[in-house]
Amino acid sequence: MFAARVRTLARFAALLLVLLVAVGLGSELRVRVRLSDGLVTEEVLEADSDRDSISLEFKQGDGTLITFVADFKQEVKIFRALILGELERGQNQYQALCFVSRLNRNEIIPSESMARLRQKNPQAIRVAEERRGLEQMAMTAAVNLSRAWQLSSHVRNVCSEAHEAIYTREADVKYWLEKGVDVSVFEALPQTTEVSSFQACHSTKDLWQPCLCTYSLRLEWYPCLLKYCRSRDAGGKGSTYKCGIKSCSKGYHFTYYVPQKQLCLWDEET
Numbered sequence: 659m660f661a662a663r664v665r666t667l668a669r670f671a672a673l674l675l676v677l678l679v680a681v682g683l684g685s686e687l688r689v690r691v692r693l694s695d696g697l698v699t700e701e702v703l704e705a706d707s708d709r710d711s712i713s714l715e716f717k718q719g720d721g722t723l724i725t726f727v728a729d730f731k732q733e734v735k736i737f738r739a740l741i742l743g744e745l746e747r748g749q750n751q752y753q754a755l756c757f758v759s760r761l762n763r764n765e766i767i768p769s770e771s772m773a774r775l776r777q778k779n780p781q782a783i784r785v786a787e788e789r790r791g792l793e794q795m796a797m798t799a800a801v802n803l804s805r806a807w808q809l810s811s812h813v814r815n816v817c818s819e820a821h822e823a824i825y826t827r828e829a830d831v832k833y834w835l836e837k838g839v840d841v842s843v844f845e846a847l848p849q850t851t852e853v854s855s856f857q858a859c860h861s862t863k864d865l866w867q868p869c870l871c872t873y874s875l876r877l878e879w880y881p882c883l884l885k886y887c888r889s890r891d892a893g894g895k896g897s898t899y900k901c902g903i904k905s906c907s908k909g910y911h912f913t914y915y916v917p918q919k920q921l922c923l924w925d926e927e928t
């Protein structure tokens with residue numbers, strides 16, 4: 659019993675992050691995170707309590723900048739990848755991809771909790787406590803950038819470089835339409851529900867042919883849950899309080915239509 663308590667105490671003492679009681683407004687946290695390929699990157703987590711949103715950004719080993727925004731107000735999440743182009747293959751310096759989807763409850767901690775996170779040891783290299791699987795995301799519809807404010811005020815900023823490459827899922831479109839979002843926000847893509855209608859880009863030879871592209875990314879470290887601890891007052895009355903966070907890692911695998919294979923050059927047969 660006593661040993662167990664000591665162990666529990668030790669575990670709390672070892673918590674990487676502490677929730678401060680002090681109120682912090684918009685705040686930024688920089689954490690060192692180990693990526694799947696072993697490289698260490700600096701991840702910047704920002705919470706905006708007023709706009710009720712969180713953003714998370716880091717650079718992958720290949721130079722790709724990954725940005726994730728959780729908009730709690732509109733219950734929307736946005737993934738952006740800024741992929742370094744291969745200049746010698748005639749590509750732009752950057753290729754931007756944006757994926758917009760519904761934010762579910764409890765995917766990530768609330769923005770006001772995020773704003774209060776501080777770390778005890780900024781030099782520590784973080785590895786998520788829970789490694790979640792790869793979620794398959796079939797992005798079968800496009801979003802019109804200039805109308806996307808109807809979904810979330812963040813899309814315009816985050817996705818401005820991705821004009822022709824803002825994608826979402828059929829089920830999300832259906833949900834948003836039911837909520838009253840105007841149909842003109844969405845653009846139909848060539849029929850992609852039938853797998854047979856377009857080939858995967860990695861098996862398409864012609865650079866000018868349309869095909870189904872895939873892109874995977876992983877949010878390697880983010881606070882996914884609040885931890886609660888128990889305290890007992892002098893009278894032996896118990897209560898719980900927030901005493902830290904649990905960290906998660908989660909992968910996403912996006913499949914989407916591109917009008918030309920050359921917009922999907924990373925998706926090559928190896």
Ligand SMILES: *[C@@H]1O[C@H](CO)[C@@H](O)[C@H](O)[C@H]1NC(C)=O
Pocket residue numbers: 802803804805845
């Ligand atoms: C997107 O919306 C803008 C402004 O509402 C419109 O002018 C434009 O034609 C739309 N783009 C497409 C591809 O439909």
